[in-house]
Amino acid sequence: MSEPVKRKIDYNRREMPKQLPQVRSHNFYEVALGYPPETAIEEAQRCLQCKKAGCVEKCPVEINIPGFVRCIAEGDFAKGIKILKEKNCLPAVCGRVCPQEEQCESACIMLKKGGQSAIGRLERFLADWEAAQGKLELPEIPKPTGKKVAVVGGGPAGLTVAGDLIKLGHKVTIFEALHKLGGVLIYGIPEFRLPKAIVYREVEYLRMLGVEVVTDFVVGKTRSVENLLREFDAIFIGAGAGLPWFMNIPGENLNGVYSANEYLTRMNLMKGFMFPQYQTPIKEHAKVAVVGGGNVAMDCARTALRLGAETRIIYRRSRQELPARLEEVENAEEEGVIFDFLTLPIRYIGDENGWVKEIEYLKMQLGEPDASGRRSPVPIEGSETILPVDAVVCAIGNSPNPLIPTSTKGLQIGKKGNIVADEATGKTSMEKVWAGGDVVTGAATVILAMGAGRKAARSMHEFLCSG
Amino acid sequence: MFKVISNEMVVPNIHLLTVEAPAVAAQIEPGQFVILRSEEDGERIPLSIADWDRDKGTLTFAIVNVGGTTDKLASLRAGTDIPTVVGPLGNATEIGEFGTVVCIGGCYGIGSIYPIARALKEKNNRVITIIEARSSYLLFWEDKYKQVSDKFVTITRDGSRGVRGHITHLPEILGGLPEPANRIIVNGCTFLMKHTSEISRPFGIKTIVSLNPIMIDGTGMCGVCRVSIASKTKFACVDGPDFDGHEVDWAELLQRRKTYIREEAIPLRTSKCEEHAANRRGNIV
Numbered sequence: 049m050s051e052p053v054k055r056k057i058d059y060n061r062r063e064m065p066k067q068l069p070q071v072r073s074h075n076f077y078e079v080a081l082g083y084p085p086e087t088a089i090e091e092a093q094r095c096l097q098c099k100k101a102g103c104v105e106k107c108p109v110e111i112n113i114p115g116f117v118r119c120i121a122e123g124d125f126a127k128g129i130k131i132l133k134e135k136n137c138l139p140a141v142c143g144r145v146c147p148q149e150e151q152c153e154s155a156c157i158m159l160k161k162g163g164q165s166a167i168g169r170l171e172r173f174l175a176d177w178e179a180a181q182g183k184l185e186l187p188e189i190p191k192p193t194g195k196k197v198a199v200v201g202g203g204p205a206g207l208t209v210a211g212d213l214i215k216l217g218h219k220v221t222i223f224e225a226l227h228k229l230g231g232v233l234i235y236g237i238p239e240f241r242l243p244k245a246i247v248y249r250e251v252e253y254l255r256m257l258g259v260e261v262v263t264d265f266v267v268g269k270t271r272s273v274e275n276l277l278r279e280f281d282a283i284f285i286g287a288g289a290g291l292p293w294f295m296n297i298p299g300e301n302l303n304g305v306y307s308a309n310e311y312l313t314r315m316n317l318m319k320g321f322m323f324p325q326y327q328t329p330i331k332e333h334a335k336v337a338v339v340g341g342g343n344v345a346m347d348c349a350r351t352a353l354r355l356g357a358e359t360r361i362i363y364r365r366s367r368q369e370l371p372a373r374l375e376e377v378e379n380a381e382e383e384g385v386i387f388d389f390l391t392l393p394i395r396y397i398g399d400e401n402g403w404v405k406e407i408e409y410l411k412m413q414l415g416e417p418d419a420s421g422r423r424s425p426v427p428i429e430g431s432e433t434i435l436p437v438d439a440v441v442c443a444i445g446n447s448p449n450p451l452i453p454t455s456t457k458g459l460q461i462g463k464k465g466n467i468v469a470d471e472a473t474g475k476t477s478m479e480k481v482w483a484g485g486d487v488v489t490g491a492a493t494v495i496l497a498m499g500a501g502r503k504a505a506r507s508m509h510e511f512l513c514s515g
Numbered sequence: 516m517f518k519v520i521s522n523e524m525v526v527p528n529i530h531l532l533t534v535e536a537p538a539v540a541a542q543i544e545p546g547q548f549v550i551l552r553s554e555e556d557g558e559r560i561p562l563s564i565a566d567w568d569r570d571k572g573t574l575t576f577a578i579v580n581v582g583g584t585t586d587k588l589a590s591l592r593a594g595t596d597i598p599t600v601v602g603p604l605g606n607a608t609e610i611g612e613f614g615t616v617v618c619i620g621g622c623y624g625i626g627s628i629y630p631i632a633r634a635l636k637e638k639n640n641r642v643i644t645i646i647e648a649r650s651s652y653l654l655f656w657e658d659k660y661k662q663v664s665d666k667f668v669t670i671t672r673d674g675s676r677g678v679r680g681h682i683t684h685l686p687e688i689l690g691g692l693p694e695p696a697n698r699i700i701v702n703g704c705t706f707l708m709k710h711t712s713e714i715s716r717p718f719g720i721k722t723i724v725s726l727n728p729i730m731i732d733g734t735g736m737c738g739v740c741r742v743s744i745a746s747k748t749k750f751a752c753v754d755g756p757d758f759d760g761h762e763v764d765w766a767e768l769l770q771r772r773k774t775y776i777r778e779e780a781i782p783l784r785t786s787k788c789e790e791h792a793a794n795r796r797g798n799i800v
Binding site: 271288301302306307314319328329449454 | 583584598599601731732734735748750774
């Protein structure tokens with residue numbers, strides 16, 4: 049390879065076109081529209097092609113980032129997608145929902161001048177380019193090993209394990225409790241951030257590779273883990289999120305107080321916004337308050353906004369401490385979500401029919417840093433305020449799904465009801481059983497679940513080949 | 516897909532729906548439920564199980580036609596497929612050697628209390644079964660109940676069969692037993708379960724109810740099925756559906772069940788003439 053020509057570094061990170069805020073706040077179509085090819089090539093040509101690429105080290109699934117970016121720069125998109133898919137079977141999803149600013153892009157040496165490579169947008173570009181070609185290139189699958197793997201849960205972790213192991217010649221069956229595969233990608237993340245057609249496409253790719261899918265099947269209920277072990281050589285448990293947390297304040301069981309899980313499931317999995325064509329109802333609300341400051345809270349608020357409600361985020365710290373991705377916060381602000389920072393609900397007040405009508409909250413100020421390193425909110429005495437609302441969405445997190453932990457003897461369970469699994473390998477206390485994703489960590493991100501799936505798949509492959 | 520084996524209206528507006536779901540039928544225990552969808556765009560609703568046949572791999576539900584989805588289920592014909600029958604969900608009803616147990620069923624509970632009574636009988640309990648309805652024409656499975664009950668009582672509001680009135684007559688029925696009841700188990704409408712719990716409280720008889728809040732996934736994720744039990748929030752899908760009736764916050768449950776009452780009724784506001792006519796035209800073309 050010839051020495052790269054010395055050139056001036058281009059710090060101009062290329063913007064991705066978006067729907068205008070005043071337009072998108074009234075529809076459920078995707079907000080970000082993706083790079084046109086010429087912009088993608090320009091963006092890719094900015095990459096410095098570092099020999100020791102920090103971005104790869106920061107990627108939970110170790111994608112060869114300089115490799116696929118170089119292909120885009122050279123206009124060879126087909127080769128680019130091939131490189132991308134070597135490590136990531138869900139590129140269209142990751143390109144959209146990964147927190148790149150904390151991972152790959154945070155290690156880019158152009159970051160110092162605010163010109164870090166737009167890796168996520170390029171990843172998305174390749175995946176969408178491939179889909180637009182209308183033909184998928186399937187990798188060659190080695191001779192069957194004769195080993196059978198059960199994957200419990202068809203979310204990001206499970207899909208990654210399935211994709212990795214099928215490509216290594218193992219026979220893979222995914223068992224999914226809901227009626228559709230995708231886990232949080234289907235029930236949780238809204239259409240305007242991740243169109244469901246994209247999830248179906250990525251799931252379809254796995255089916256084409258030979259992954260078998262059983263939906264409407266609850267492992268731990270329909271069939272136990274122990275029973276599956278009689279048929280399968282190894283099992284991966286990626287059962288995902290569980291019961292929502294509430295704040296244990298008065299009035300949380302009033303009508304019109306939702307958990308984020310319920311609110312989003314009604315909207316995304318069940319398509320409540322299309323009632324009565326889809327038969328799962330959703331109420332029309334005029335004033336919605338979403339409690340919490342994470343990505344899920346942003347998703348809930350932006351959904352309520354699109355349904356026509358005056359929507360606000362109620363968060364106990366300040367803007368700086370919001371755990372949501374900055375991009376999502378900015379999107380929400382542009383669209384007209386109101387942010388009430390430094391506010392803490394202390395009770396919900398109902399009307400005579402048991403419907404929430406008001407929130408009482410306290411004003412907060414920031415005190416000393418707490419265990420998380422963020423300045424902790426301290427209530428201001430006498431600052432009780434009443435806010436009229438007709439719906440509240442509580443988006444403050446959830447525990448791991450309880451069904452498998454409570455039904456599987458011999459599986460070591462952590463304090464929070466999570467399955468205990470080795471961080472490097474995903475191995476659990478049960479022989480032939482691995483686990484990863486939210487059922488191990490509690491609520492986290494799509495890419496962390498995928499990373500856990502990747503590590504588990506590697507360890508499972510080693511085990512399957514040794515036996 | 517899950518095949519409908521049979522569907523008959525057993526009494527006015529109550530349908531016995533039998534579907535093929537071998538994996539669920541192999542595991543199901545008394546008191547558990549399934550989540551079911553009637554069609555691709557349909558909602559997920561929880562249904563108590565009234566009976567099953569492990570050999571044939573079938574489940575039977577007693578469905579009261581009261582809303583959009585139950586109306587669709589009521590009109591399913593044998594041989595058609597439905598997209599979702601998932602379970603068994605929830606915890607099974609505790610079946611111990613209690614001594615004398617009073618099983619009370621009303622509404623769809625006339626179906627779902629049956630496997631509980633049968634299992635209790637198999638455990639050598641003395642089983643007293645009470646089924647209740649507005650009138651005698653709404654009672655069913657009396658023969659089945661007689662086979663598994665030491666004493667079988669019917670209550671009708673109009674007195675057209677058995678005791679006239681409501682479950683308020685429970686104290687007299689309990690008083691007529693040769694030995695005190697050790698446990699009461701109630702399945703049916705929320706009001707019946709609430710009322711029974713209130714009546715049994717002074718007698719100090721443990722009263723188990725099978726709660727029926729709104730659910731979506733039914734697998735411990737969405738949290739809509741939360742109920743207050745002894746002032747603590749519990750989730751009926753994974754912590755229940757059975758709870759001690761004396762500890763339930765009934766007012767809250769009744770209020771939460773009404774959340775979508777208007778939306779549930781929307782599909783029933785039509786006599787379906789237009790829809791039917793449109794289908795007919797489609798057939799002719």
